[in-house]
Amino acid sequence: MENIQSVVATLSSVTKKYGEVTALRDVSLNVRQGELLAVLGPNGAGKTTAIRLLLGLSAPASGKVAVFGQDPRNVSTRRRVGAMLQVSKVPETLKVREHIDLFCSYYPKPLSQKAILSAAGLEGLENRLFGKLSGGEKQRVLFALAICGDPELVFLDEPTVGLDVNTRYLIWNQIRRLIQDGRTVVLTTHYLEEVDALADRVIVLNHGTVVAEGSPSEIKARTAQRKIRCSTRIPLEQVWAIPAVSDVLARDTRIEILTSQVEPVLRELFSRDPNLSSLDISTSSLEEAFLRIISSNESQTNHEVTA
């Protein structure tokens, strides 16, 4: 699989420590050309550290980082890369246009001001001071700075954190356009719907290690559980005893059953309780899959979810 698409950036057995804290422990990952790779994980999982390493902003304690086959700290590498990082304060007394012009000057072949404003949805705001923008608009300026140099590889560190739904969808569309233009995008997020909506591939990080990797649907399939909800008079212990039931929870007046085989379980339930009611069946969301991966990692059961 790794060799079908060419690899544009890699971490090989990378460990990174901040003082006593190990932010990443022996992490290897490949970013393939033209894909949107989502790095998913709870806060403190090491997502931002992975991005900082790939951007050459910090050096690994051990292991190797390569971007376009080179050291990410090389200017020639950085000219092919764009980044949107979490910046808590951007100089507020510069206009949108001035910020963009400055970042354009760093790159050998920047996009035109017009193309950048349209790609970031900033038309009409170019003469506004940064400090006078709304939160969503500020985030879009940072997005503009990430793409202004016409980069082949774009890193987006939590691009939609704290944004309202509309602005989030707007940025999602802009990210999709990056992929359509043939760019490679690495995105970190803790929003699962963002991964579901955008990603070709997901890497799940927890406590600085890769705990799962695959397409969003593979990740879901790996914990391919569906949820049956119903009202029934069957005692919980008996439900537990049905084969293929992996979890049972009493919730209000209903019970929740997790299983990978919905039909046989349902047959069994109806045979024991023909009056079973309020039935509904749902596919487990990526969110649940994610929480399950994280919690199995947490309980140290050594469930090797990684292929």
Place this chain on the structure above:
Amino acid sequence: MTSYVAPLPEFSWKKVLRLYIAETRCEFLKVLRMPAYVIPTLSFPLLFYVMFGIVFGGKQTLGSVTAAAYFLASYGTFGVIGASMFGFGVGVAAERGYGWLQLKRAAPMPPLAYFSAKTIMSLLFSAVLVLALFALAFTAGGVRLPFTTWVDLGAVLVLGAIPFCALGLVIGYFAGPSSAPAIVNLLYLPLAFCSGLWIPLPILPRLLQQVAPYLPPYHLAQLALGVISGEPFGRAAIQHLGIMAAFTVFFLLLARLGYNRDDVKLYG
């Protein structure tokens, strides 16, 4: 494993020049649009000069020069030191601490462009301050100097700000964004006082007179005073210059340590 990478267009010297101009221009606009920084930084030295140099100093003489001329040198020094330490210290600490500098570093910004833009802006700011002081000294203070002395004094004060830009850079790399202004003040005000910038050294206690030569502002003030009193450029001046150069190198090395240390810190 790696893909074929198409070559990027060359980064010509014209593009490099445009980059440095853009960086300096933004630095200039940023400062220009921040009256909360510009007005106090400019007005305090001017105000002090009017109060101590012109109103109280009057027609007294200090050594071979009038009080108005003496304080022109010392408050000029005071002003350019403040502008440089605040511009660099507070500016760099904020842009670094809030993650902005990191974004610029991730983009292919040459670090030298950032530092040179800040230095040019800082020196420009000092030049404006010095010209305003000159205007006050000439009109209200009745200071009359040969034209070449004005020029020399201006050059000494503006270029003499460089070591303090370097000191500001050290603060910028070691202080956090919220503590930097306090740290600058904690260094700036005692340094200025102990170097005899507010009250002439000969009037200060002996102990302070002995401490002053170990402080960088003292040397800039002495250089400026030398120009005003028309002393020929001699051994003493060379010594002051040498000590200031040594301080500059020392501060830059310290700042370099902070720059390297930055990698270890995780912000935001």
